[in-house]
């Protein structure tokens with residue numbers, strides 16, 4: 001379990017992280033979201049003792065990171081996959097990690113296998129690695145000590161579609177076995193699928209947090225429905241007669257009520273529907289709405 | 301772009317873009333030499349050392365009651381800057397490799413030798429700037445010396461000055477050449493200091509011990525070959541020594557290094 | 568990570584079965600880091616090759632010119648390559664973690680930063696001692712060859728004080744580099760500082776001492792190179808040791824202390 005309490009980090013007069021508190025539960029994947037420069041990486045760096053906090057503290061499983069003996073065996077960290085010596089081979093990088101943690105060399109082969117780096121690739125120097133290969137190596141390094149807590153900064157960065165799917169399964173599996181997973185990402189679609197809890201941060205401050213359902217329930221567009229019928233005009237008239245606001249949207253209609261009401265109306269009038277779904281905009285809309293005043297681009 | 305119709309086989313219209321002018325490359329390289337903390341501090345330390353050296357010299361000669369000329373003040377500063385100017389030459393080249401910015405630089409200007417030429421030009425500009433500073437600070441120190449210690453002596457050998465200009469530039473270029481050869485800061489610095497501070501002693505030792513080496517030494521010892529430059533009174537043999545040893549220590553490493561860079565995969 | 572652990576709020580990490588990373592393991596990993604990159608390996612190879620080259624040149628010169636040398640002469644001439652490259656090794660040991668940003672990984676696997684620095688320190692001393700052993704072996708071979716080739720009488724004039732002084736000299740060279748590196752955390756700056764300190768500064772101190780009377784008296788107390796002089800010919804007196812201690816404090820202990828304090832506080836990027 002990761003517990004962040006009143007964490008603040010200032011650089012001069014600039015506050016990168018501003019009084020942030022949250023908890024990452026074991027058995028769950030927590031997604032950490034926010035626009036560029038929101039303070040995600042800084043928060044994660046404080047967690048593992050690389051950046052001293054200005055105030056506040058972070059405990060992992062009840063301990064300060066500094067107080068965890070052999071922390072690699074408990075906490076897997078991936079902050080920046082390219083922060084490795086460019087002149088070392090991938091295998092050697094894992095070798096150093098394994099030796100520091102006191103693990104057998106067989107563990108290195110297991111991890112290389114897990115992240116699908118071939119023996120030939122593992123003998124290349126990091127300088128000659130592709131972006132995704134570096135990322136895979138970083139993930140292998142984080143998992144080396146079989147930790148029960150994972151702190152991953154944009155782990156999907158540079159991974160191919162198969163790699164992203166693999167990682168999704170991997171992290172879900174970790175959480176299901178009781179592990180704690182905190183990951184930051186900009187791939188909202190990924191986070192939406194994988195994360196059980198979400199923390200949204202903008203300008204160093206938390207703007208929303210909670211499980212996915214409750215967050216999305218409060219989002220814009222909830223309570224609206226997209227519907228397409230064989231005869232849109234007939235459906236539109238029927239809905240309007242019941243007093244619902246109807247507007248045309250694409251091939252079909254957008255109705256300001258829950259899908260169940262629309263379905264009921266269609267059934268009453270024996271109208272054939274080809275598509276019926278809630279018009280929540282998903283995580284992307286929620287994200288853009290909550291962080292709108294902290295976004296760089298003005299969202300129309 | 302808006303008026304031409306895109307299509308298969310449609311060539312880029314290059315008629316209205318001119319190649320990047322050399323002057324612009326030099327300006328950009330000059331900017332790179334001071335816009336990082338490391339570069340800024342190197343230049344600041346060089347400037348500071350000029351001040352400090354001439355200040356200490358002034359304090360020593362005044363308290364110890366010794367005679368001093370304008371030329372002596374400048375020479376003291378020159379001794380100190382000749383230690384760090386080569387480091388500047390080295391950093392101009394290797395910072396690009398250590399920080400992997402070469403990727404960007406060569407993408408924007410694929411004519412790689414021009415980039416090196418621009419860097420060398422910046423090195424020479426900064427060398428001259430250092431010399432100018434040494435002259436100005438020396439002037440102030442000599443005025444103070446005149447005020448504190450009696451009449452200032454404005455003796456300043458012009459032949460010496462030209463020699464000084466050339467040797468300082470050679471010192472900087474020596475670092476530059478080794479850096480181009482090694483493309484690695486640590487290796488270039490170590491080799492440079494050995495070449496500059498250790499090798500002359502070894503060559504002298506070898507020359508004292510072995511007769512054949514004694515006759516060979518002037519042709520390979522670039523440091524001593526530069527000695528006559530201060531008097532600007534080189535005879536034919538001395539020109540020969542200067543040119544041959546200069547080819548060994550400046551031209552050769554530079555040529556091999558640039559040849560290597562032209563072929564290098566930039567990562 | 569056990570499958571039976573019950574997740575829930577307040578679920579603490581069970582640390583009872585993990586022991587802290589032992590120091591010997593950290594030192595072994597740090598030793599490995601000195602040769603597992605091409606740059607590091609080449610530095611070690613260059614040190615060995617240069618030392619051997621110095622000896623071969625010396626041997627061929629003394630044989631060809633029919634000069635008289637002793638075992639100690641061979642040993643002290645290795646000082647040239649070792650005093651030059653061992654400190655660079657000491658510097659890169661520390662600064663490469665910063666320039667290559669590996670400090671991020673190193674310090675997240677072992678947050679007790681003083682231990683990492685201590686491990687590097689120990690590795691530095693170990694390498695210096697190993698270099699001295701190699702130099703002793705090479706000097707023995709060269710001196711024996713000298714006897715064979717020149718026909719002169721071979722002199723084995725090596726006392727315990729010579730060896731001890733020589734070891735101390737190399738270890739101190741390495742540690743001075745290490746201290747400068749800790750202070751500056753930047754390879755070029757630390758290497759330049761070391762080179763200036765070992766090649767340029769002695770001349771300046773000498774000049775100052777010649778010109779200024781009072782400087783001549785304080786020089787032994789602040790010139791660490793000068794204070795090490797008697798170590799080479801094993802003639803250290805009580806006063807020499809006092810000079811050695813005071814100047815060593817200035818050039819070794821102070822930068823190391825400031826540097827370590829800085830590393831312990833630094834934000835690792």
Ligand SMILES: Nc1ncnc2c1ncn2[C@@H]1O[C@H](COP(=O)(O)OP(=O)(O)OP(=O)(O)O)[C@@H](O)[C@H]1O
Nearest residue numbers: 011014015016034035036037038039040041042043
């Ligand atoms: N040492 C520093 N000095 C000044 N500002 C800093 C420093 N370190 C970080 N910052 C600033 O703190 C802010 C937060 O940075 P951080 O890396 O945590 O963002 P992030 O949320 O991870 O962004 P991204 O999504 O782009 O990765 C940024 O504005 C950054 O420039």
Ligand SMILES: [Mg+2]
Nearest residue numbers: 040041042153
């Ligand atoms: Mg980030």
